[in-house]
Amino acid sequence: MTTIWWIRDDLRLHDNPALLAAAADGEVLAVHVDxxxxxxxxxxGAARWWLHHSLSALAGSLREHGVPLVLLSGDPEQQIPALVEEVHATAVLWNRRYHEPKRVVDARLKASLRTGNVRVESFDGYLLHEPWTIATQDGGPYKVxxxxxxACxxxxxxxxxxxxxxxxAGPHLELRASGQEVHSWLREEAFEQELARRGWLPTAPDWAGGLRExxxxGEAGGRERLAHITDLLADYAEDRERPGAAGTTSLSPHxxxxxxxxxxxxxESLRAGRGKGPETFRSELLWREFAWHRLFHLPxxxxxxxxxxFDAFDWRDDEDALRAWQQGRTGIDLVxxxxxELWAIGWMHNRVRLVVASFLTKNLRVHWRRGEEWFWDTxxxxxxxxxxxxWQWVAGTGDxxxxxxxxxxxERQQERFDPQGEYVRRWVPEVDNESTERAAPIVDVxxxxxxxxxxxASITQS
Structure with a gap:
């Protein structure tokens, strides 16, 4: 009997409830749907680049166990049942997700498959606390x-x-899926060719050099970073605020x-103890939980x-200012x-994220959605x-x-958290180059x- 493990945002073998249950059933066939x-x-774009390489890494790990990873595209309510029929699967398992449009799809698909006598189960694999398990005394969502x-x-x-x-272990039979032998997906070349057809990697131009460096x-990269967090957490409460220091775990994309x-x-954080550093880190994990709690209730x-x-707030439609912000040429060193840094490596230090978001929405008065969309892409x-x-928290439009x-x-943030200018000089080297004239700030701070x-004030008092 074949059990399908439907992969979503759970690209790992360790501590994966859906995969553990599928393996307990017997033969496993993994599938990812674009x-x-x-x-x-x-x-x-940056997330697509990451997902491409993460899927490639996961396929390699599964290949060592003889488990094929099938790549499909389109509507999962059509693709998953078609795959079930083609490979004669008896069960479909997945880890739950929490954004309403996806939850609706999952609920419909679960009901549809069960009418065909296919066992369907979902599991808790993405959060520490699922959003509906944490509620106020009157049963409502938290807003602060x-x-x-x-409560967590x-x-x-x-x-x-x-x-x-x-x-x-994977299927023992030569099953077919979408016109191909399932076992062809165990050949690295066939898998990589199909993955490349998704077109997620930049080519002209190839802007991902800094990301690659x-x-x-993938799971191996994530576990390598995880293995080193105990040492980081001792001084985490202070070091995480310094963008010029290697004081953060960089686990966020993993x-x-x-x-x-x-x-x-x-x-792993508990192994580092109950001190200020580990507790601060755990608070940030709970901040991640809070964001998903709010999205669950505010899709x-x-x-x-x-x-x-704030629907009536007078945001400025200033494309020149937005472009200067995006390109890192506002004349404000830390911004x-x-x-x-964001454009070069697809990531930005958290303290600096607060600064650049505040600068865009408050000093430039550009709508937070324009900044959120840029971050979403980069x-x-x-x-x-x-x-x-x-973004809504920084802009003041949130709870x-x-x-x-x-x-x-x-400027004060730089004085406080990058007093020696290590971070600024790394990314804005012209500040030390007397032969290069630094552009004047585009706005008076x-x-x-x-x-x-x-x-x-005019909005909040209205």
Missing amino acids: EEIRGVRPLG YSPFAR RESTPPRSPDGLPEPL NWTP LRFGEVSPHEVWQ DLATRNVRPQ DAGMR LVDADEAANPFN DAAPYFRVFNP KASRRDALAAY
């Missing part, structure tokens, strides 16, 4: 982080992670694509202001450093929850009322802050 779902935007985090810590602790599925997509289990990350988080009074760790949630008057001064506060 989905077309109404209401779900396509991945950005602190009580949400406290007081709830059932994250489970102990499982290891690799043993045994793990800085990242190793968590985003499910290459490492959040339960395993949590347990249009990426397109609509959480606070409706330009962050934006150039970040390797952009996900459906954290990306819009964090928390306080950030509307919190404007990060990029102090004056634009005053204007932003006045504009925000």
Whole structure:
């Protein structure tokens, strides 16, 4: 009997509940669908690059166990049942996802397959706490982080992670899928050719050089970073704020694509103890949970202001300012450093993310959606929850009322967190080159802050 493991954002073998259950059934056939779902935007360019290489790495790991990874494209409500019929599968298993358009698809597909006497099960594999398991006393969602985090810590602790599925084996028969022998997917060349047809890698121009130099997509890369977090966490509370230091775990893209289990990350942090550093790190894991909690209850988080009074806010339609921000040529050193880092390696230090987002939405008064869309396309760790949630938090349009008057001064932020200018000089080398004239700032930081506060106040008081 063949069990289909439908891969989504869980590209790993370790501590993968759906894969563990599939392996326990017997023969496993893995499938990934390049989905077309109404209401779900396509991945950005950097995320597509990452997913390509992560799938390639996962296929290689599965190949060692004789498990084929089949690549399909289109509507999963059509593709998965067709695959079930072609390979005579008796069960389809997956790990749950939490964005409403995808949950609707999964629910319909589960009902449809069950009418055909196919066993369908879903599992908890992406978050520490599924969104509906954390609720206020009246049963509603949390809107403020602190009580949400406290509720998470007081709830059932994250489970102990499982290891690799043993045994793990693929189908023994020469089954067919989409006109091909399933076992042809065990040949690396055939798989890589089909993966390349998805067109996720940049070619003309190839802008991914910095990504290749800085990242190793896939479970092995994620586990390598995970193995070193204990040493990082001792001084994490202070070092994570310094963009010029190697003080962060850089696990975010591996968590985003499910290459490492959040339960395993949590347990690894507990090995580092209960000190300030490890506790700060665990708080950031819970911030990730909070973003998904909010997206679960606000499925249009990426397109609509959480606070409706901001629907009338006077955002500026300034394409020149937006382009200068995107290209890292605003004349503001820390902002330009962050934006150039983003373009070069598909990632940006978290402290600097706050600064550049505040600068765009408050000093330049450009709509947060324009910044969110740019991050969506250029970040390797952009996900459906954290990306819009964090942009709305910084812009002041989100749940928390306080950030509307919190404007990060990029010059003071640099003085505080990059006092020696290590980070700025790395990405904006012309600041030390006397022969290169540094462009003047495109906006006066102090004056634009005053204007932003006045504009925000008129909205919040209305």
